[in-house]
Amino acid sequence: MQRYAFRRLILMVPTLLGVTFVVFVMVRAMPGDVIDLLAGDFGAADAEAKEALRKEFSLDDNVVLQYVRWLGNILRFDFGSSIISDRPVLDELQNRLPVTMELGLLAIFFSLLIALPVGIISAVRQDTPADYIGRSLAIGLLAVPGFWVALVAISMASVYFTWGVPPKNYVKFTDDPIGNLKMMWFPALILGAGLSGSVMRFTRSAMLEVLRQDYIRTAWAKGLRERAIIVRHAMRNALIPVVTIVGLQLPVVVGGTVIIETIYSIPGIGRYYISAVNQHDYPVIQAINVLVALVVVFANLGVDLLYSVLDPRIRYS
Amino acid sequence: MADSYWGRYWKRKQASRRRFLQAGGIGAVGAAGLALVGCGDDDDDDDTIQLATPTPSGDATATPSDPFANAKRGGIYRLAATGDAPSLDPYGNLSFLTKAFAAYHYSRLFKYETGPGIHPAEVRPTPDIAESAEPSPDAMQWVIKLRPGVRFHNVSPVDGREVTTEDVKFSWGRLTAETTQNRSQVEFVDSVEFPDSSTIVFKLKTPNAAFLDVLADTNLLFIMPTESDGKFNPAQVAIGSGPWIFRSYEQSVRILRDRNPDWYMEGFPLFDQVETSIIPEYATRIAQFLAGNLDTVDPAGEDLITIKRQIPDAQLESRPGPTLSFIYFDSLPDSPWRDPRVRQAISMALNRDDLTEVAYNVSKLEEAGLDIATPYHNIIPAGETRWWLDPLSSEMGEGSKYFQYDPAEARKLLEAAGYGDGFEALYQYTNNRYGKAFNDVAELQIQYLQELGIRTTTEVQDYSSKYITQTFAGNFTGIAFGFQTPFPEAGAYLVRMFGDDPLNHGKINDPKMKELAYAQYAELDEERRKELFWEAQRYHATQMYYIPSQAGAGSTWEAHQPNLRNAVEFRVKGYGAGTETIPFRWKA
Numbered sequence: 001m002q003r004y005a006f007r008r009l010i011l012m013v014p015t016l017l018g019v020t021f022v023v024f025v026m027v028r029a030m031p032g033d034v035i036d037l038l039a040g041d042f043g044a045a046d047a048e049a050k051e052a053l054r055k056e057f058s059l060d061d062n063v064v065l066q067y068v069r070w071l072g073n074i075l076r077f078d079f080g081s082s083i084i085s086d087r088p089v090l091d092e093l094q095n096r097l098p099v100t101m102e103l104g105l106l107a108i109f110f111s112l113l114i115a116l117p118v119g120i121i122s123a124v125r126q127d128t129p130a131d132y133i134g135r136s137l138a139i140g141l142l143a144v145p146g147f148w149v150a151l152v153a154i155s156m157a158s159v160y161f162t163w164g165v166p167p168k169n170y171v172k173f174t175d176d177p178i179g180n181l182k183m184m185w186f187p188a189l190i191l192g193a194g195l196s197g198s199v200m201r202f203t204r205s206a207m208l209e210v211l212r213q214d215y216i217r218t219a220w221a222k223g224l225r226e227r228a229i230i231v232r233h234a235m236r237n238a239l240i241p242v243v244t245i246v247g248l249q250l251p252v253v254v255g256g257t258v259i260i261e262t263i264y265s266i267p268g269i270g271r272y273y274i275s276a277v278n279q280h281d282y283p284v285i286q287a288i289n290v291l292v293a294l295v296v297v298f299a300n301l302g303v304d305l306l307y308s309v310l311d312p313r314i315r316y317s
Numbered sequence: 318m319a320d321s322y323w324g325r326y327w328k329r330k331q332a333s334r335r336r337f338l339q340a341g342g343i344g345a346v347g348a349a350g351l352a353l354v355g356c357g358d359d360d361d362d363d364d365t366i367q368l369a370t371p372t373p374s375g376d377a378t379a380t381p382s383d384p385f386a387n388a389k390r391g392g393i394y395r396l397a398a399t400g401d402a403p404s405l406d407p408y409g410n411l412s413f414l415t416k417a418f419a420a421y422h423y424s425r426l427f428k429y430e431t432g433p434g435i436h437p438a439e440v441r442p443t444p445d446i447a448e449s450a451e452p453s454p455d456a457m458q459w460v461i462k463l464r465p466g467v468r469f470h471n472v473s474p475v476d477g478r479e480v481t482t483e484d485v486k487f488s489w490g491r492l493t494a495e496t497t498q499n500r501s502q503v504e505f506v507d508s509v510e511f512p513d514s515s516t517i518v519f520k521l522k523t524p525n526a527a528f529l530d531v532l533a534d535t536n537l538l539f540i541m542p543t544e545s546d547g548k549f550n551p552a553q554v555a556i557g558s559g560p561w562i563f564r565s566y567e568q569s570v571r572i573l574r575d576r577n578p579d580w581y582m583e584g585f586p587l588f589d590q591v592e593t594s595i596i597p598e599y600a601t602r603i604a605q606f607l608a609g610n611l612d613t614v615d616p617a618g619e620d621l622i623t624i625k626r627q628i629p630d631a632q633l634e635s636r637p638g639p640t641l642s643f644i645y646f647d648s649l650p651d652s653p654w655r656d657p658r659v660r661q662a663i664s665m666a667l668n669r670d671d672l673t674e675v676a677y678n679v680s681k682l683e684e685a686g687l688d689i690a691t692p693y694h695n696i697i698p699a700g701e702t703r704w705w706l707d708p709l710s711s712e713m714g715e716g717s718k719y720f721q722y723d724p725a726e727a728r729k730l731l732e733a734a735g736y737g738d739g740f741e742a743l744y745q746y747t748n749n750r751y752g753k754a755f756n757d758v759a760e761l762q763i764q765y766l767q768e769l770g771i772r773t774t775t776e777v778q779d780y781s782s783k784y785i786t787q788t789f790a791g792n793f794t795g796i797a798f799g800f801q802t803p804f805p806e807a808g809a810y811l812v813r814m815f816g817d818d819p820l821n822h823g824k825i826n827d828p829k830m831k832e833l834a835y836a837q838y839a840e841l842d843e844e845r846r847k848e849l850f851w852e853a854q855r856y857h858a859t860q861m862y863y864i865p866s867q868a869g870a871g872s873t874w875e876a877h878q879p880n881l882r883n884a885v886e887f888r889v890k891g892y893g894a895g896t897e898t899i900p901f902r903w904k905a
Binding site for chain 2: 030031032033036038048049052053056084085086087092095096151154155157158159162165168169170262263264265267271272275278279280
């Protein structure tokens, strides 16, 4: 197992190198030029100003040199400074990543809170009204856009129940846990509800498969109560594929919270990323893409290792 | 200079207490009679702060003659911003968010005058840290004197030292540096001299009657301390001589600013602190306002009714549209619109009343009892009330008819130009920048063009990658529709959009327009200058190089909580609110 983990870590290196190359090229292939955007209306025809800006941000160097320099810097955890704000990118990421991670983890928590009971009940009570309601709920949660729910909730709260309007300013969990959760719980619930649809369906199908196994039939024959069969015998095996899905949702959540962050004024990675893309802020876009790639790669590894813990039949060599 | 509201105000302040009270008609009242409550610190206990003419009633509200009756000091003013300031350095970025941020902390030589009875569109430059400005008779030289005793914030490394011409020189150097994107706006300045520590001499290449507007422009000259070159990073910390001291900036969360007790306008600001929350989502801003968590918000027309219903005493104030939208054309020699009759026809094919209705829901708001202005833009936008000529007025002359919706006449003009069967054209605009009103107008105009016989192919362009870098800069074929970022001074609409300038979007070369544009800049007499503006608008209407449309012409609104005072009395256009209006507001 340790050798497997070590091998996977070594294999990450070419994967991440490939990611850095693709990100670097794609960012520069985007239509539009950050210098044109910086120059704006007034500098549009001022070639001297644009040239001076290009020099200031080392964008006049050879592209290969720019890539090599950037690669060398990120190996030293120097992600450079934003072209737009001149703030170090690493400082911004250090402030924003924990916010998005917290939102993501809370979202996954709510997703499981909704999906697991509904999926299990739906499987155990297959083809009953409870099953139909559960499956309809899953489809509904998959279909309804989270941003719509968020906007409707905020608009209705402001008119009908102003106590439901979330706090205006984000506070860190370490500074004020209650205040932080007051701000984060509802957006996390909306995100989690959106994720729960697919988790619920996986849970249901995994449970159905497990419930048909011989050892479950044996458990029934032995006269065990339903709760004991479900919780002690069936769930553990049924949740193995669910763990995979949930683990793979984490990078999706980290990268996909931009709309909820914008609506709820949460200072996470998503908002920062969208702003950087709109402004062609190369260092920020590159840094966040590499970061998300890292999260994906480690999440995949984590899920694979967890798999072997959950299922003793699985052994890596 | 003409005696402004502030001129009269400061003269009153310099009078003795007895003369001041007698002038107010109250008689001899002691210090306790001054209805100032809620004063926080020891400095407020002495008699030097005289904000109000005392009134007998404890709950009197501000009157037009005395906006500070019963003014209370203290508290926090809670605002929202739509996004982070890309840079805190006033010369680091052109974004309005950067400029609006800077206006809280940095002074300018001049600012815009605000106060009761002054319409935001009528604002005129008034001294900020300058004390006076003397133009030469030909407006080619301006001598500016600095106000004595103006100090930077009492924070390290400036430690409250006095502002000198060295700081102005440094700041001018920042404005005209190679990497400053809008330095072209001051290219008309030939040289700047600093004969002593309080005198600045600007020598111009060409006359500029609006030079003080240039000095008041929040896009241009902010006075930074020389220490910002090396002793602190202005991209991360703001240290100036403005009314607010920078306290903290939590990225994407909020900005906190403390009152500057040493601001040269003694007794102001009235609030202790300004909190600006970063709330990019419009619905969230409105929700926070309705929940009482914001004191001021920027509602769209359709939300005014909800606000009035929820908060009946909310103060709503509007101002006519400052943002000029227009159809413009490529400059290719064979294009149909080289013939002015084609351009006139397109203008007459637009139903401007319908465009206004679509963009601003006028009838619904009027039904709800709100007073909505619906002026037509001219080549000078309707919000520039000092210089705008109403296209429907009798003074407009022959050109007025080209603003009237008359599709039959439009088709005759097109036929007379040789395009009786119409023609094909590419119609392009951006839909991811300017908001719903702009997009709705852009789409509706397609219908009018089609009805005229112009068979359009629509190209919706991404703002960042195509529109601002290509189309807006004049590198396009066909017909385009866009907004012009409001200029602080109206003369720029003529000079920049018709002169040798990157903002001449249609690459127009009309000698008469140019002549009128530069003539108004050289005219110091305001009435004669206004006539030149009007002449330019009359002439342009016959040419329609840019066809003014109605996006941006509707009223823009601000809503304030009922207990906020002087929000309606002190208003300004542009980004200078941090210095020009907010210091004079307070909460009852």
